[in-house]
Amino acid sequence: MSASHDRPASRLPVRAGAGFKPEHFSAIAAERQPLGFFEVHAENYMGAGGVPHAQLRFLRETYALSLHGVGLSIGSPARLDRDQLSRLRRLCDLYQPESFSEHLAWSSHGGIFYNDLLPLPLTEATLAAVISHVDETQNALARQILIENPATYVRFAQSEIAETAFLAELARATGCGLLLDVNNVYVSARNHGFDPRAYIAEFPLHRVGEIHLAGFFETADDAGAQLLIDSHGAPVAAEVRALYDMTIARAGALPTLIEWDNDVPAWPVLRDEALAAQAALDLCARAA
Numbered sequence: 052m053s054a055s056h057d058r059p060a061s062r063l064p065v066r067a068g069a070g071f072k073p074e075h076f077s078a079i080a081a082e083r084q085p086l087g088f089f090e091v092h093a094e095n096y097m098g099a100g101g102v103p104h105a106q107l108r109f110l111r112e113t114y115a116l117s118l119h120g121v122g123l124s125i126g127s128p129a130r131l132d133r134d135q136l137s138r139l140r141r142l143c144d145l146y147q148p149e150s151f152s153e154h155l156a157w158s159s160h161g162g163i164f165y166n167d168l169l170p171l172p173l174t175e176a177t178l179a180a181v182i183s184h185v186d187e188t189q190n191a192l193a194r195q196i197l198i199e200n201p202a203t204y205v206r207f208a209q210s211e212i213a214e215t216a217f218l219a220e221l222a223r224a225t226g227c228g229l230l231l232d233v234n235n236v237y238v239s240a241r242n243h244g245f246d247p248r249a250y251i252a253e254f255p256l257h258r259v260g261e262i263h264l265a266g267f268f269e270t271a272d273d274a275g276a277q278l279l280i281d282s283h284g285a286p287v288a289a290e291v292r293a294l295y296d297m298t299i300a301r302a303g304a305l306p307t308l309i310e311w312d313n314d315v316p317a318w319p320v321l322r323d324e325a326l327a328a329q330a331a332l333d334l335c336a337r338a339a
Contacts, residue, residue, distance in 0.1 A: 059228025061260035064304035078318035088115035133164035152197035172207035202235035202281035284313035
């Protein structure tokens with residue numbers, strides 16, 4: 052894919068959406084939902100047929116669809132898994148999603164898959180490897196992808212590039228878009244002691260094709276210092292909503308997803324979280 056300075060060619064509607072959970076299917080199918088799109092984790096639909104695909108076909112027929120990958124390990128120094136790329140291509144070909152996204156992280160090594168998205172040393176060598184992997188992924192899928200900024204709990208001493216600059220250069224070199232997770236920004240800022248507003252000010256917002264919002268929980272590390280965890284198991288915090296409002300005031304309205312993957316609530320609770328984001332998008336549009 053050639054490099055570009057334009058906003059990603061996301062086909063998602065500029066509305067709020069929600070992450071789909073099978074336990075919500077009956078409620079969602081009972082009536083048309085006031086949301087713009089649904090997002091699913093691609094790895095949950097790599098099997099053949101069955102109830103998961105029947106539900107996904109229903110969603111695809113009625114709503115815009117975003118596929119969100121969690122297992123490609125874009126940030127690994129090892130080669131990408133060709134079988135995983137092939138499965139992703141088949142899934143994209145089958146459902147023709149409006150967006151496909153992955154993480155600036157690694158999650159596998161030596162054939163072992165970890166149940167986490169692990170941070171990278173932000174160096175020139177890492178940047179070159181990630182550029183190569185994004186190029187390979189976009190060529191394999193025959194589509195532009197979005198790369199998400201991570202939530203981090205530790206930093207590498209050898210990091211020499213600011214995360215916002217790393218992502219900006221990745222997007223410039225590959226033509227990929229970016230997925231801005233505002234909750235991840237807030238979590239990382241609190242964990243590492245930087246200003247989340249300054250991070251947003253430095254972020255290449257013109258490359259953003261989708262925004263994520265989610266909840267976190269607060270704990271402490273082994274030394275007793277405060278630690279925020281990107282749990283996806285709670286409502287969006289007021290501080291994160293304020294940071295989101297600042298972001299769309301700068302960037303304009305963008306497709307916005309509510310993620311809620313743990314301690315999943317009843318559908319009306321998740322829907323209301325998405326409608327709160329929709330209200331912010333509507334206010335942004337009126338202001339513009």
